[in-house]
Amino acid sequence: MKNLILTTSILSVALFASCSSDDDQPIVQNTVEAPATYNFMRGTESTVSFDGQTTRILMAQETANAFTDFENTTEASLLAMYNHQAGNADFSEADLNASDKNLRSKTAASYDYFFMNTSESAAIKATFEAYISSQINEVFPNKMIAATPGVAGQIADGTRTRYVNAKGLEYNQAFAKSLLGAVMADQMLNNYLSVAVLDEGNNREDNNNDITEENKPYTTMEHKWDEAYGYLYGTSANPENPNLTIGEDDKFLNEYVGRVNDDPDFSTIAAEIFDAFKLGRAAIVAKNYEVRDEQVAIIREKISEVIAVRGIYYLQAGKNKIVDGDRQGAFHALSEAYGFVYSLRFTRMSDNNTPLFTKNEVDTLLNMLMDSSDNGFWDITPETLDTVSEAMAAKFDFTVAQAGSL
Amino acid sequence: MKFLKFGIFLALVAATITACSSDSDGPEETDDAFDRGAMLANWADNIIIPAYTSFNSKVGEMEAATSAFTATPTVENLQALRTVWKEAYVSFQNVLMFEIGKAEEVRFRNRLNVYPTNVSQIEDFIATGNYDFALPSTIDKQGFPALDYMLNGLAETDAEIVVFYTSNPNAEGYKNYLTTLSQTIKTLSNEVLTSWTAGYRDAFVANTSSSASGAVDKLTNDYIFYFEKALRAGKVGIPAGVFSNGTLPQNVEAFYKKDISKELLLEAINASVNFFNGKSFNGNSNGASFKTYLDYLNTIKNGENLSALINNQFTVAKNKANELNANFVEQIETDNSKMLATYDELQRIVVLLKVDMIQALDVTIDYVDADGD
Numbered sequence: 001m002k003n004l005i006l007t008t009s010i011l012s013v014a015l016f017a018s019c020s021s022d023d024d025q026p027i028v029q030n031t032v033e034a035p036a037t038y039n040f041m042r043g044t045e046s047t048v049s050f051d052g053q054t055t056r057i058l059m060a061q062e063t064a065n066a067f068t069d070f071e072n073t074t075e076a077s078l079l080a081m082y083n084h085q086a087g088n089a090d091f092s093e094a095d096l097n098a099s100d101k102n103l104r105s106k107t108a109a110s111y112d113y114f115f116m117n118t119s120e121s122a123a124i125k126a127t128f129e130a131y132i133s134s135q136i137n138e139v140f141p142n143k144m145i146a147a148t149p150g151v152a153g154q155i156a157d158g159t160r161t162r163y164v165n166a167k168g169l170e171y172n173q174a175f176a177k178s179l180l181g182a183v184m185a186d187q188m189l190n191n192y193l194s195v196a197v198l199d200e201g202n203n204r205e206d207n208n209n210d211i212t213e214e215n216k217p218y219t220t221m222e223h224k225w226d227e228a229y230g231y232l233y234g235t236s237a238n239p240e241n242p243n244l245t246i247g248e249d250d251k252f253l254n255e256y257v258g259r260v261n262d263d264p265d266f267s268t269i270a271a272e273i274f275d276a277f278k279l280g281r282a283a284i285v286a287k288n289y290e291v292r293d294e295q296v297a298i299i300r301e302k303i304s305e306v307i308a309v310r311g312i313y314y315l316q317a318g319k320n321k322i323v324d325g326d327r328q329g330a331f332h333a334l335s336e337a338y339g340f341v342y343s344l345r346f347t348r349m350s351d352n353n354t355p356l357f358t359k360n361e362v363d364t365l366l367n368m369l370m371d372s373s374d375n376g377f378w379d380i381t382p383e384t385l386d387t388v389s390e391a392m393a394a395k396f397d398f399t400v401a402q403a404g405s406l
Numbered sequence: 407m408k409f410l411k412f413g414i415f416l417a418l419v420a421a422t423i424t425a426c427s428s429d430s431d432g433p434e435e436t437d438d439a440f441d442r443g444a445m446l447a448n449w450a451d452n453i454i455i456p457a458y459t460s461f462n463s464k465v466g467e468m469e470a471a472t473s474a475f476t477a478t479p480t481v482e483n484l485q486a487l488r489t490v491w492k493e494a495y496v497s498f499q500n501v502l503m504f505e506i507g508k509a510e511e512v513r514f515r516n517r518l519n520v521y522p523t524n525v526s527q528i529e530d531f532i533a534t535g536n537y538d539f540a541l542p543s544t545i546d547k548q549g550f551p552a553l554d555y556m557l558n559g560l561a562e563t564d565a566e567i568v569v570f571y572t573s574n575p576n577a578e579g580y581k582n583y584l585t586t587l588s589q590t591i592k593t594l595s596n597e598v599l600t601s602w603t604a605g606y607r608d609a610f611v612a613n614t615s616s617s618a619s620g621a622v623d624k625l626t627n628d629y630i631f632y633f634e635k636a637l638r639a640g641k642v643g644i645p646a647g648v649f650s651n652g653t654l655p656q657n658v659e660a661f662y663k664k665d666i667s668k669e670l671l672l673e674a675i676n677a678s679v680n681f682f683n684g685k686s687f688n689g690n691s692n693g694a695s696f697k698t699y700l701d702y703l704n705t706i707k708n709g710e711n712l713s714a715l716i717n718n719q720f721t722v723a724k725n726k727a728n729e730l731n732a733n734f735v736e737q738i739e740t741d742n743s744k745m746l747a748t749y750d751e752l753q754r755i756v757v758l759l760k761v762d763m764i765q766a767l768d769v770t771i772d773y774v775d776a777d778g779d
Contacts, residue, residue, distance in 0.1 A: 146541055156542035159516055317774070324619075324772070326510075406774055 032291045034279040037240040038229065040222070042210075047218040048239075050230025053187075055101045057234050057250050059084060060179055062091050063103065064251065067135050067172035068163060070143050075136040082132060104128070107182045110190035111197050112353060113346070120359065124182055124345075128175060135171040139163050147328075149378040155328040162332050167376025170335035177339020180252045184231040185303055186346040188253075192228035193296045199289075208287050225281050225292075228299075232257065232273070246270045253303070256310045265402040266309060273302045297350040304347035304356055308396055309403040311340030312389045316404030318377075319385040327378070334369070334377050334385075341365050341388070356395050365391060440702045441694065442614040442622050448684050448693035449625065450607045456687035457500040457677075458599040464494040465595045472588035476581040479571035481564045488557050492666060494591075495550045499673040501598075503632040503681065506625055507610065508601035512594055515636065516545045522657050523551035525559070532579045539590050548587055551661075556584050559662030616768065623769045626696075630759050631773055633678055638752040641671045645738060646745035653742055658734040667734035671727055679720045696763065705766040712766060716758050723751035 040047045063081040066073045081090045086100040108114050108124035138152045143163060147153035152165045164170050191197055198221050205211075207221040218226070235249045236242035242249070247258015247270075261270035280295030314337035321330035344357040344365070357365075365388050373379035389400045471487040502515050509515070517539070524546040531537040531547060539548045560567045560580075570580045602610075613621035639649070640659070647653035658667045680687075684695025692698075697713040705712040726748040731737035738745055764771060 144538070144541065144543070154542050156513055156516070156545075159520060159545065161541075161543040161545075320772070 032279060032283045032286045032288050034275065034282045038233075038242070038274075038278050038281065039240045040281060040285060042212070042217045045217040047222055048226050048229075049216075049218060049223060050226045050234050050239075052101050053227055053230025054234035055096060055099050056103060056106060056183065057231070057252060058093070059091065059096055059099075059101070059103055060176070060183065061251055062093075062096070064172055064176040064179070067132075067175060070140060073136070073140075075133055078132045078136065079129060082128065103179065103183055106187055107179070108186060108346075110186045110194070110346075112190040112194045113186065113355070127342075128178065128182070131171045131175040131178075134165060135175075138165050139171060149375040155331055157329050157332045160332075162335075164331055164335070164377075167370060168328075168331045168334070168378050169338060169370070169376060170332060173332065173335035174339045174342070176251065177336050178342040180256070180339065181307060181343020181346040184253045185307060185343060188228040188231040189300050189303055189348045190346065192224045192231075193299060195293065195296075198224050198292070204289070207284060219284075221284050222281070225277075225284055229277050229281070232277075232303075243270050243274050246274075253306070257303075257306050259313075259406075260306045260309045263309070263313075263402075263406050265398065265405065266305075269302055269306065273299060276302070300348040301350035304350075305396060305398075307340055307343050307347055308356075308392050309398065311337050311344070312392050312400055312403035313406065314340060315385045315389045316400065319382045319389075322380075322385075323382055331377050334380070338366070338369055341369065341392070344392070361391075438703060440699055442616070442620075443611060445684070445694035445699060446611045446614065446621050448686075448695065449681075450602070450610055452686035452688075452691075452693055453681060453684070454501075454504050455599075455602050455607065457497075457504075458595070458602060460687065461494070461497045461501050462592075462595045462599045464490065464497045465592045468494045469588050469592045472585055476571065476585055479568050479577075479581070481568055484557065484564055484568055488663075491550070491553055491557055492663070495660065495666070496669060496673050498550065499670055500677045500687065502636065502674075503629050503678065504625070505628045505632065506621075507606045508598045510628075512597060513542075513545070514594060514598055515632075517594055518549040518591060519551065519636075519659075520545045520549060521551035521554075521640075521659055522661060523547065523549075523555050525555055528552060528555060528583070532576065532583045535579055535582065537583075537586075539586065548590060550591070551659075553584070553587050553591075554660050554662045556580070556587065557662075558664075618770060618772060622767075623772075626764070626767065626769045627772045629678075629681065630756070630764070630771070633752075633759060634756045637671075637674050637678065638749065638756055641667070641674065642745060642749045642752060645734060646742055646749055647738075648746070648749055653738050655735040655738045658738070661735070664735060665732045668727065668730050668732045671730075672724065675720065675724050675727060679717070679724075682716065682720070696767075700763065700766055703766050705762070707762055712758070712762055716755065716763065719751065719755050719758060723748065723755055726751045 038048065059081065063078065066078055066081060077090070080088060082102070083104040084090050084096070084099070084102040086098065089097050091097050104125060107128060108121040114121040142151065142153040145151065145153035147155050147164050147166075147168070150166050152163075154161050154163050155168075156162075162170055163172075200220075203219070203221045203224075207219045210219065212219055213223065216223070232253045233239050233242040233249070235254065237245045237249060242254075246261060247255055249255075257270050257273060260266045261268075276295040276298040280292045280299070283289070283291035283295065314333040318330040318333040318337060321327070321333065341362065345355060345359060345362045347356040348354075349356055368384055368388050369380065370376050372381070372384050386400070389404070393400045393403060467490045468487070471483070471490045475483040475487045498518065501509075502519065505515050528547050537544060537547070557567070560570045571577050571584070574580060610621050613619075617623065643649060645654050645657040659670050660666045679685075682695060683697045684693040685691070686693065697717070700713040700716075701711070707715055726744075730744055730748060731740070734745070760771065
């Protein structure tokens, strides 16, 4: 109860502050000083490193693009991109081909959610592989057919042509937007920012004593934090000051933190996320784990919010098109929404170890989107889209209208 | 516990929203007494239907000239066809802002004018003889830009172009493709005109509601969307490189004909001005329009009449466009700054329409920029 009062009063301060035009800084009780940019040195050497994350973001982009490369893609080639093995020529870039990293091994693979839940992890990986197989087996043969209810094929979306399954779902969108949750958010929120990972083994002791990894300039804890950072900023034009181009650097978390930040209702979210990353990393350098964990809570809350806000945004965009009489024009937004809803499974309560949405809750929402009727998006009603939107917003402090506006 | 917290939260959010909204929102919606029905009738009867009628007859001439050319493929018939193709293309600039009703349903603008046209796939289609122009993925293989390629882009000289339709091993394929292109435009044009004259006109004029589904709101959105995306960006901004690294001269309208890009742009600007002022298509009289609506509302911006500001800015933009080379590829390659200057003036119109006019008319913009994936 004490917590409740405290939370409420902090929140009310925050809310009232949001009305006033001056930018008063909240008073943060800590002794850690955050640097101006994400720049951390040991001696003359930078201690920041996240190439593995950059690699995976680039692999994810090429894999998602290959879904509609009708000339060159096969089921085998797409599955090989998803489950890349070092040395295989699956990608257009030599660096990616040489890498021993892949997407599949990091799908639904966080310590907190899946270490003791391998059956669900396997089912989620199978879902991604099913998107790949279905794209090749259902959509590819119908690429020169106009889609109709129950028949896969192409639809017009403005000047764009989209390729959908029999229920109107674009598998490439479902794949990419689900990957944003199952790889990027899950690894960040539930693995690298997990106390179990940050403090694993001797990590704290080593960090306290500045014992770095063998032949590396960073302590293990510093590196884990940077790996979380890399899933959002790994392809930033300026990784030390990534908000200069937030939204422009990838098609995954970076893009959607940027898009949500464009909405005046959420115009501080990119700054809040970056500040928390920066301060948390400075706290590790200062060996202040209380401040570190406060920043973890902020990052979990805000990244979860980004996924929900954008999901609702697309549900509402789709709804508006349907109401407007342009049902097929709604399918692209609804396909993106479907992936964002799937990604809710990987979001996280800021104050404890549980997901914001249980597997059952997410499955229920996905079923409402896809199985309310036989033909999925061809028959879905505006009311259902509102119900799903409301169920998502109910877990947060914003309204459907705020998320749906831009 | 969680629900309690959430309840308090909602109350706080509600309180905050109320507190904020009192000063940030605009004035309460007031239903004005402007005769929207009369404006819709002026639009339909004096502008839209006459413009489609004129376009449809040009397209009919183009279809006839296509038949004449495919029956007797000579340089003379090619040139005759090219002349009516150009006239139809110019006439088209007067209807392409009205993407509503049947036009919206058949995706009229995208079926008739997506450029640059996809030459390699056109050649594939001709080679295989297998194509369906109703498929969304074929929009960049049909319409006026595809005809541009077929009539102007196959070879350097007219004599060489005619060879494709005579002694080329697949001359039948080229003739069939040309015929299908021409007929498809005619069919679509007929469909849209017939829809207007056989019922849609009355439904349109009667739909005077001031809601998002009302005809004024919808066509206002269509008009601004067209001006922003198809005219400002499509005809000028994209080829001038406003949205890319470097210029894209191959993206000009009528790339193969080369010397009519400016004429098409000027015709489109004129059509936009005339529609804004409610000027009848076949005469010089002005009826109820955005201009009279704004004047009725007495809309003032920075101490000036908004309708006058918009008309002045249209004139400024037209004058800038007039300074351009008839051939936009040459313009871009010799002095792209003039393209950019024209773009800037068009952009000023977009702001006046999309911010100031929309606010005055209490219409909500119903489109957002796609995020590009």
